[in-house]
Amino acid sequence: MNILLVYAHPEPKSLNGSLKNFSVKRLEDAGHVVRVSDLYAMKWKASLDADDSMDRRSDMRFDPALDSKRAFETGRQSEDIALEQDKLRWADAVILQFPLWWFSMPAILKGWVERVYAYGFAYGVGEHSDARWGDRYGEGTMAGKRAMLIVTAGGWESHYSPRGINGPMDDVLFPIQHGILYYPGFDVLPPFVIYRTSRIDEAGFSRIRDALGQRLDDLWNTTPIPFRPQNGGAYDIPQLTLRPEVAPDQVGFAAHTG
Template structure:
């Protein structure tokens, strides 16, 4: 299996740095091929801007979507974007590893998504009609691949529980799981979350590695989160709302789970 690990933490000696090293060794020991995009070490440029689309007229108005579409179609993307897209196409499984900062991923990782997910690559693909609304949410360029988040959080697990002050972890991660990963076609595995990261001694670190190792060993067998595919009949098109007889007792994020 080919695994791409996209890693976003600025300190190699951190908990995340140690878990990154563990993940690479565990996967390689199992015979998997691993590529790593260490965004801070790469000095990854986070902002999406006009410099990402080569060959633009200097005085032309920058349109993030249309410029991205033209650059992708004409082979005029900046080299760093094209390299990351090649890694994604190579990978059978994508791992995104990051600390939960201000209830989301670090800005550098969000910038990786915004720049690498070009128009025509991760969105804007497929037929748009009264029967289909593009190849997305279960379909798309990255369909058939798997993805999993490895997330560290400083708060207690109870803080992210069903009645916790921070909100349920599944809800906080929904925009990443459903939007960033499921949208372009990934089968999204349940996340691996480490809580209360400021209270980790050697014994707890060993337990975390054991649990993470088991998840890594089962990447190919773990059942993905059961999101509803967009074009399989559950949604009205083009409104993209659930049919009245689907998930009648649910609303919000939960309604999009089967």
């Protein structure tokens, strides 16, 4: 299988750097073809702006969505964006690896998403009507591909437990897993999360490596998170709210899995 690992950490000698190297070797040893987008090493431009369209007139008002759509449709996106889109088309599975900084991904990875997920490529696709509201949330360009997060966090696991001060990790990661991955169609696997990163010794790293290796070995056998597909009957369209009979006692993020 073809696997794209999008990696966002500025220090090659960090825990993240070691885990990235381990993951690549483990996957390649299993016969997979791996490509790595090391965003800091690539000096990836994080900001979505008018320069992302190669022939945009300087006197035109910049519209992030419409400019993205126009550049994608005409093949006039900046080369770095087009290359990353080609990697996504090529990949059977995508792994996003990053440290949890301020309850989200590093800005450079968010910028990768904002620029690479062009209008017409990752969103704005499919029929929009009273029967369907586009190909998204379980459908779309990435349908049939798998995705998984590898996340490191400095806090204790209990801090991210159901009653923990930081909120449940599943809720913290919901905008990424449901919004960034499931939205364009990926089957999203449960995340691999490492806690208390500053306290990991050699024995701890060995245990983490073994557990991660097993998750990578099971990449095509692991059951995805059961997010509800948008056009599968659970939601009223075009309101895009759950039908009254679906999870009637649940609200918030948890209501969208079942």
